[in-house]
Amino acid sequence: xxxxxxxxxFGMVIVMFAVSVLTFLIFNVIPNGDPAxxxxxxxxxPVQIEAIKKEWGFDKPVYTQYxxxxxxxxxxxxxxxxxxxxxxxxxxxxxxxxxxxxxxxALLWFAMGTALGLYTAMRAGRWTDTLVTxxxxxxxxxxxxxxGALASYYLGFKAGIFPNGGYSExxxxxxxxxxxxxxxxxxxxxxxxxxVYSRVLRSNVLDTINDDYVRTARAKGxxxxxxxxxxxxxxxxxxxxxxxxLDFGAVLGGGAILTETVFDLQGVGQYFAESIGQLDVPxxxxxxxxxxxxxVLLNTVVDIVxxxxxxxxxxx
Amino acid sequence: MSxxxxxxxxxxxxxxxxGQIEAAPDPGVSPGALxxxxxxxxxxxxxxxxxxxxxxxxxxxxxxWADVAGTTPAKNHLSDTxxxxxxxxxxxxxxxxxxxxxxxxxxxxGADTNGRDVAVRLLYGARNSLFIGITAALITTFLAVLLGTxxxxxxxWTDAIISRSLDVLWAFPVLLLGVALGVSLALGGLKxxxxxxxxxxxxxxxLIIGVVGVVYLARPIRGQVLSLREKEFVxxxxxxxxGPVRIMFSELxxxxxxxxxxxxxxxxxxxxxxxAALSFLGAxxxxxxxxxxxxxxxxxxxxxxxxxxxxxxxxxxxxxxxSLNIFGDGVRDALDPRAKVRLEHS
Numbered sequence: 095x096x097x098x099x100x101x102x103x104f105g106m107v108i109v110m111f112a113v114s115v116l117t118f119l120i121f122n123v124i125p126n127g128d129p130a131x132x133x134x135x136x137x138x139x140p141v142q143i144e145a146i147k148k149e150w151g152f153d154k155p156v157y158t159q160y161x162x163x164x165x166x167x168x169x170x171x172x173x174x175x176x177x178x179x180x181x182x183x184x185x186x187x188x189x190x191x192x193x194x195x196x197x198x199x200a201l202l203w204f205a206m207g208t209a210l211g212l213y214t215a216m217r218a219g220r221w222t223d224t225l226v227t228x229x230x231x232x233x234x235x236x237x238x239x240x241x242g243a244l245a246s247y248y249l250g251f252k253a254g255i256f257p258n259g260g261y262s263e264x265x266x267x268x269x270x271x272x273x274x275x276x277x278x279x280x281x282x283x284x285x286x287x288x289x290v291y292s293r294v295l296r297s298n299v300l301d302t303i304n305d306d307y308v309r310t311a312r313a314k315g316x317x318x319x320x321x322x323x324x325x326x327x328x329x330x331x332x333x334x335x336x337x338x339x340l341d342f343g344a345v346l347g348g349g350a351i352l353t354e355t356v357f358d359l360q361g362v363g364q365y366f367a368e369s370i371g372q373l374d375v376p377x378x379x380x381x382x383x384x385x386x387x388x389x390v391l392l393n394t395v396v397d398i399v400x401x402x403x404x405x406x407x408x409x410x
Numbered sequence: 411m412s413x414x415x416x417x418x419x420x421x422x423x424x425x426x427x428x429g430q431i432e433a434a435p436d437p438g439v440s441p442g443a444l445x446x447x448x449x450x451x452x453x454x455x456x457x458x459x460x461x462x463x464x465x466x467x468x469x470x471x472x473x474x475w476a477d478v479a480g481t482t483p484a485k486n487h488l489s490d491t492x493x494x495x496x497x498x499x500x501x502x503x504x505x506x507x508x509x510x511x512x513x514x515x516x517x518x519x520g521a522d523t524n525g526r527d528v529a530v531r532l533l534y535g536a537r538n539s540l541f542i543g544i545t546a547a548l549i550t551t552f553l554a555v556l557l558g559t560x561x562x563x564x565x566x567w568t569d570a571i572i573s574r575s576l577d578v579l580w581a582f583p584v585l586l587l588g589v590a591l592g593v594s595l596a597l598g599g600l601k602x603x604x605x606x607x608x609x610x611x612x613x614x615x616x617l618i619i620g621v622v623g624v625v626y627l628a629r630p631i632r633g634q635v636l637s638l639r640e641k642e643f644v645x646x647x648x649x650x651x652x653g654p655v656r657i658m659f660s661e662l663x664x665x666x667x668x669x670x671x672x673x674x675x676x677x678x679x680x681x682x683x684x685x686a687a688l689s690f691l692g693a694x695x696x697x698x699x700x701x702x703x704x705x706x707x708x709x710x711x712x713x714x715x716x717x718x719x720x721x722x723x724x725x726x727x728x729x730x731x732x733s734l735n736i737f738g739d740g741v742r743d744a745l746d747p748r749a750k751v752r753l754e755h756s
Contacts, residue, residue: 105577112578120590231739235679235731237686237703240724243710251714348583352687356710366586367691370593378590385583393581 098401102394113386114379118160121375150175167380176374185362185380191261192361194272195279195353196345203284204338207291211334212327214292215299223296230289242282242356249278259358279357283350287341291334298330332403336396343392347385445668448744455740458733465730469540472533478515479527483534484698487525492516501525507715511722520718522708528722535700535723540730542616542694542701543682549620550677551670554627559658559666561628562635573632579625585687591618592693610696615688619681627673631666638665668745675738679731686727702727 147153151162166172170182210230214223250258256278262271302308303326311325312318341349351363358364362381369377439447449455476482487501494512501521502508508521511528518529561572592615599609600617607613638644639662647661682702688694689703690710697704702723709719 109578109581113581116578116582117590120594231735232728232732235683235728235735237683237690237706237724237727239687239690239710240706240720240727243713243720244724247713247717344583348586351585351589352690355691367589370589371692373593373597378586382583382586382590385586386581389583390581 095402099398102397106390106394109390110383110386114164114383115160117379117382118163119156121373121378122156122159163376163379166376167383172376172380174369174374174376176369176372181377181380184365184377185384188360188362188365191359192346192350192354192363194261194276195283195350195359195361196342198276198280199283199287199350199353200338200342200345202280203287203291204334206284206288208295208327208331208334210288210292211295211330212299212322215296215303216322218296218300226292230293233285233289236285237352238282238286239352239356241285242279242353245278245282246357259356261359261361279353279359282357283345283353291337294337295330295334298333299326302326302329336400339392339396339399343389346392347388348381349385445744449740452740452743455737455743459737459740462730462733462737465536465726465733466540469533469536472530472537475533476527476530479518479530480516481527481530483526483531483700485526487521487527490525508719510716510718519722520716522705522719523712523716528705528719531700531705532702532723532726535702535705536726536730538612538695538699538701539682539685539703539727542612542619542685543678545616546619546623546681546685547674547677549617550623550627550681551674553621553624554631555663555666555670557624558628558631559635559662562632563639563654563658563662565636569632572628576625576628579622584622584684585691588618588622588684588688589691589693592688592691596693596696610699612695612699612701615685615694618688619684622684623677623681627677630669630673634666634669635662638662672738672742672745675734675741679734679738682727682731682734 151159154162163172167182170180172181173179174181174184210226214226217223246256246259250256257275260275262275264272308321308325311321316325348363348366350361351367353359354361354363355367362384365377366381369381472483481487490501491498492501492509492512492514493499494514499509501517502523502525506523508523508525509517511518511520517527519532520528522528522531557572557576561569595607595614595618596609599611600607600614607617639657644657644661647657652661685694685701686703686706689701690707692707695701695704705723706720706727709716709723713720
């Protein structure tokens with residue numbers, strides 16, 4: 095087991111390295127104009143551009159630029175090209191917002207998905223089952239920013255039930271204000287996943303419901319409730335938990351960029367969206383690495399947990 | 411956005427014995443015919459498959475409607491007026507508020523802030539959105555089948571290189587990668603050898619979406635090839651002297667068909683959603699070219715004065731993606747009732 099964990103962690107480091115190189119290359123090799131040209135502005139002289147090139151190190155070879163940039167990422171001295179702010183500080187400011195959104199939404203979609211999945215499995219074939227299936231499919235077919243914009247406008251601005259976007263610090267306006275600001279973003283983001291989870295759980299439950307050990311549990315005289323929750327659900331949940339780990343990583347790592355932007359939460363994803371518009375390479379690079387880190391981390395955790403549960407995986 | 415199997419971790423082959431059809435009750439019926447029969451019995455899937463075809467037909471008929479409306483998708487009517495129920499109305503008022511749906515030939519679904527006909531743009535936008543969705547899904551399928559088959563068939567070094575590259579792609583936050591590539595390529599264009607793509611071309615989002623999706627399909631294909639290559643029929647072909655190319659094309663590829671068919675509608679749906687997301691963030695289709703994503707991006711900021719600019723393209727998009735998802739579900743149930751393919755976006 096120890097060797098498996100070490101191998102996975104080593105693989106994680108290599109993948110992160112590859113991601114950082116690729117992201118760096120996207121902006122340095124693909125022709126999109128010199129960053130020095132953009133920083134100098136439209137009415138600049140070649141001398142000014144040369145000076146900026148020297149100052150920021152754009153005249154150095156690409157690999158030297160890569161190494162210095164990565165050093166700055168590591169030490170937290172990475173500076174934005176567009177507005178000269180500290181990128182690492184900006185990301186740190188966005189982290190609590192992104193985490194609040196991702197964690198709340200992930201808990202919501204897990205709870206809702208499980209509840210609906212179990213409910214539809216027990217009602218398989220009836221009209222409630224069909225109804226939930228249809229709603230689930232509609233949920234996964236909607237662009238999240240569209241749903242978010244409609245919810246924010248009609249429930250927030252027009253009906254005045256919720257605030258019209260924005261983030262509220264717990265320390266400033268209290269817990270209730272924070273929750274009020276987060277309810278719509280949580281719900282909208284979770285809507286995308288609830289459908290998938292309930293459908294996966296439903297099919298898992300239907301697969302296990304006829305297993306011998308379930309029949310044994312019934313034969314022992316256990317209540318239906320106990321059979322469903324302790325025997326059927328417990329086994330059906332394992333694949334869901336795996337899925338949840340991967341999706342949670344994806345949402346933390348930039349998957350919530352659209353939700354953040356549409357609700358103006360000022361999280362890490364929105365910082366990315368704003369930076370890319372200005373072709374500001376340092377924040378784009380840093381946020382991509384930030385996102386890749388969580389995706390790879392959650393992937394690795396899921397694999398390790400799986401290997402701990404199933405010896406066949408770590409030996410293969 | 412990820413396609414993952416629900417029952418195994420990402421390192422295992424998600425659809426490894428996929429394509430196995432339950433024993434046919436009638437020995438004379440081929441698995442394909444059996445699947446078709448099952449699909450034909452699924453009325454919801456057929457209805458939504460038909461709806462998708464209608465939507466494609468509408469997109470193809472865009473110039474006809476443009477003729478009826480007497481305009482083009484890019485033509486501004488800022489200072490024009492239109493007569494509705496005997497009343498003359500400004501297409502765009504002096505406050506900059508565009509006309510709502512008139513339900514007449516002109517400005518059937520209203521106008522946007524430039525005075526452009528929303529219905530005409532919606533249909534031309536459908537062409538772009540559907541083109542990008544379908545072409546990107548084709549690119550994804552081609553690359554994924556190629557890479558997955560090579561990796562699964564040759565194993566060893568080939569597999570190591572392909573699989574590790576896919577691991578890196580898998581680690582990328584999909585949207586961030588797509589947006590970064592989209593913005594950077596939209597400015598500079600793309601040059602691969604003799605192939606040169608202009609900065610504003612819709613081929614750029616198409617290629618990005620196509621490449622980004624490869625990771626989801628290549629893994630299941632590889633897993634399936636790994637198990638198929640050990641089967642007796644492949645051994646028989648090899649014993650007859652068939653080379654790797656022949657085995658891959660005439661022995662393995664037909665057996666991958668059901669996996670490809672199951673994934674394809676879902677890939678198209680997902681590509682359309684990704685196009686919308688990229689365009690919303692300014693990294694997809696470039697203005698003035700319409701697509702549902704760009705129309706939404708323009709509309710959302712005007713939600714308070716002109717909700718039709720958000721609701722109309724959004725509903726069209728949801729309808730299209732929904733029809734593909736339901737049809738894809740039906741195809742999956744027909745081909746492989748026990749498979750657990752899923753596709754999800756974020």
